[in-house]
Amino acid sequence: MHNSNSVVAEQFDDRIQQHEASNLGMWIFLATEIMFFGGLFTGYTIYRNLYTSGFETASHLLNAKLGAFNTAVLICSSLTMALAVHAAQTGKRKKLIAYLLSTMSLGLVFIYIKFILEWHHDYLEGLAPGLHFTYAGPHARHVELFFCFYFVMTGVHALHMIVGEGVLAVLLVMAWRGRFSTEKYNPIEMMGLYWHFVDIVWIFLFPLLYLLGARF
Amino acid sequence: MSSAEAELPIESRVHYLNADYGIKSWLLTTDHKRIGLMYLVSITFFFCFGGVAATLMRLNLLEPQGLLVEPETYNKLFSMHGIIMVFFFLIPSIPAVLGNFLIPMMIGARDVAFPRLNLLSWYVFMTGGLLTLYAVIAGGVDTGWTFYTPLSTQYSNTHVMAAAAGIFIAGFSSILTGMNFVVTIHKMRAPGLSWFRLPLFIWAMYATSIIFILGTPVIAISLVLIALERWFHVGIFDPALGGDPILFQHMFWFYSHPAVYVMILPSMGVVSELITTFSRKKIFGYHFIAFSSIAIAAIGFLVWGHHMFVSGQSIYAGLVFSALSFAVAIPSAVKVFNWTATLYKGSISYDAPMLYALGFIGLFTIGGLTGLYLSTLAIDQHVHATYFVVAHFHYIMVGGAVMGYLGGIHYWWPKISGRMYPDGWARVAAIIIFVGFNLTFFPQFILGYLGMPRRYAVYPAEYHTLNVVSTAGASILGLGYVIPLIYLIWSMRYGREAGPNPWHATGLEWTTASPPPPHNFEETPVVTEEPYSYDRLAEEIQVA
């Protein structure tokens, strides 16, 4: 029988069933996210092939150094997240809190660079379609299309990161209150899957958006 | 639960309806059965809205010049009819109502895998629905439920954003439901319940959930892009930017075609249950029906371009999509033949659920066959976007899906409410619906081939007669829908108490009380036999 303090929710028979169910649920959720981003990636791929020159020109207008730095930041944050999961599995509360904090901080660095250093900069440079787009060089039409994709794709990605930050904050508070133990760490694992997924999306976005056309 | 206890009068037992009282016990419930009921009320509410829109449309079409409303208003009516019926009635109908109620019970579980997400899905659904209703009340949307660009992004000056946002939000409800069902079916089956012992309703719901999971996100992103283009002029479909309005069509139909299988697969699952119970017979070709559900879901993702044969899409794409569209018809045909064969040497009764099931088979057959016309490139070039298409999909959606839904509601009503409805009235209503339906929609096949375009508020005089016939049928159909609303509500108070298994059906849900206790089963059942074991059940009945 289950009581309200049980680590196993009422609808499940045992911890194993609960764990497997949560895992399967999170993987399914990630599958939906793949489909969500997939539409954008497909559209992008079609236009990138149709308007190669325009897209390459536009890609060169992005700051690949900042993009690369952000990629490193995210990869590090995935490392700290994986370490957080391990800390949770082994019941190390202090380490869990430290690693969750590190992940959050790295995420915030990413968001700062993305929004303040990149987006705001692009807006001032007249590369923000719909708001302030003044680029008049060759293939202007296709450059604008590229930037439509750029803002939507990195925007949707950033939104996922912000949601992730929110969930991390909740998990942080829970960890602080000692809610996790070697018996109960599943939420941290699930968050780990989600965070890695968001990271992988960026790893696709970075070369597709920032590295078109020869640069060296 | 001992069978003696299950036979006790309803009010002397604790069951899911009386276990807790008060509005909070409903709005904060995590019981899948209560959530199913909440969805039932919600979608009935939306069905009424969509039905009112349809009524006004058909009334308007009584006259070639438009009897009732200006074209501007008519355009809003058909748009709202489509949006509400598709997204807020059909797609949730069987999954959110019957799926939620029955899946845990059919597999011997206490609840779904994620009960709180289940409750969240209802709130998300209501939020989306109310936002869309706001769009109606604030003045409507006139883009059609298909939101084609650039009409929706640059030219329409109606409440596109609110409607798109409402549908977007409601989509998450589908995703959560799909996720819940897949995990529940994978991980929470009772001991002994292997995959091929599952009722076919579960197979159908599983296939439907796969579509929910993989398809819904694509319309989500399509609607986001519409909103961005409309609000910020960030234009991915904008020709002025080198964008392609046909890309929107591809993205939209990539979801919306599988969505129609979301609307029909659950009904097919219901029909499998009804045919077996009311023929007292094992289903013919269990494995074929189970696999055909999966095949329909899979192939259904590959045919979206058949909505675009004349869009400017290449000939080669047209050929591929046409061939695949024919392929997806085969598993459906297999089901129809297997259901018919199930009747052979059965023991058939004519209770209302069976009338709905038989009506489904007939009308779905016609609807499905007319799909072949539309898959045929040369024919589609003539009938695309005419009333032929309108007739085709209403045969499937209304003659198929809604009949299956009503059949399921009637069949499981005793389990849900603990009471029987008056079967005489139910049979009469089923027949009225069948007659009214055919009178409404069969003339539309003819109208379509004669060339009457869809989404026309006014039309040339030569189409007058058939439109009048169609509207006459619609009034009968409407009457048919009102009757069950009345007697089902009546039965909740005054209906005869049903007992655990009024239909003497197989299936785990019939082994527990009606209405069921909050945790469905007092003890986890153990499954030892095939589904639809009516041969064994008959022995038991004879022995008892």
Next chain:
Amino acid sequence: MPHAFPLFPVEGSTAAPGVDQLFYFLTAVSVFFSALIFLLIFYFAIKYRRGSKDDTPPKNQVTNNIPLEVLWTVIPLVLVTIIFFWGAQIFVKDARPPRDSTEIFVVGKQWMWHIEHTNGKREINALHIPVNQPIRLTMTSQDVIHDFFVPAFRVKKDVLPDRYTSEWFQATRTGKFRFFCNQYCGMGHSLMRGWVYVMKPEDYEKWLRGGVSGITMADQGEKLYHQFGCITCHGTGKGPAFAGLYGKTVTLSNKQTVVANEAYLRESILYPTAQIVNGYPPIMPTFKGQVSEDQVLQLIAYIKSLGSTERNTGTP
């Protein structure tokens, strides 16, 4: 031949009988299978009803028969394959217009149709054509997606903004036949329709000449060529010459090649920097916003009149 209660539109084109025949076949198949299912259901439901003499106890039920499953999978498969090929064959055969098609230009806009014949004759919401002559419509939209549908000819095609689409038909009888806008396009969608007038060749010639100033589309185009200053570059060697351009394979600055068809010419006028011809500087200004879709078509007609390299310029 008017019917009291028609079930089919008049067969008004060369394509119509073929489409109708396939339709009859499909209807025969549908009636057969619908009747089969309906009759079997009725028969079984009555014969095996509860309490009848054939009410069968559920022992030894037949619930599986692989040969039957194969049969009723294979037969439908064969039938749909036949239907697919039959329909595809008609579709593909009719996809390309004959070489000697008369070209007519259609511009759709909310909520009317502008139609222009090459000799300059214009009409609104009406299309006059000669009988027994293939007609190719080159169509574009000024705003949203429309569709040009002639039920009697069994043909329709979407009309898109910023692009040309085309359809063709050959009318086989004189008379007037309705055409409709068949892609929902907003408020006036159901009013965006008109008549196709199919005339005997002599009558068509007379109609074509009537009320026309004698200025053809190509003449109009030439006027615009001067008016917009195109001649300053394209007539002096600063820009590619137009003689023989239509249908020619052009090499672009990125070394790719493209055929100079209607779509290419339209894009060059409205979005000149998209594709630069090899060897020329990217200095052509855009005329988007200055020149209407009708005028673009006239300019294209003019360019065509300067000689074409006849090749596959078929617009989809």
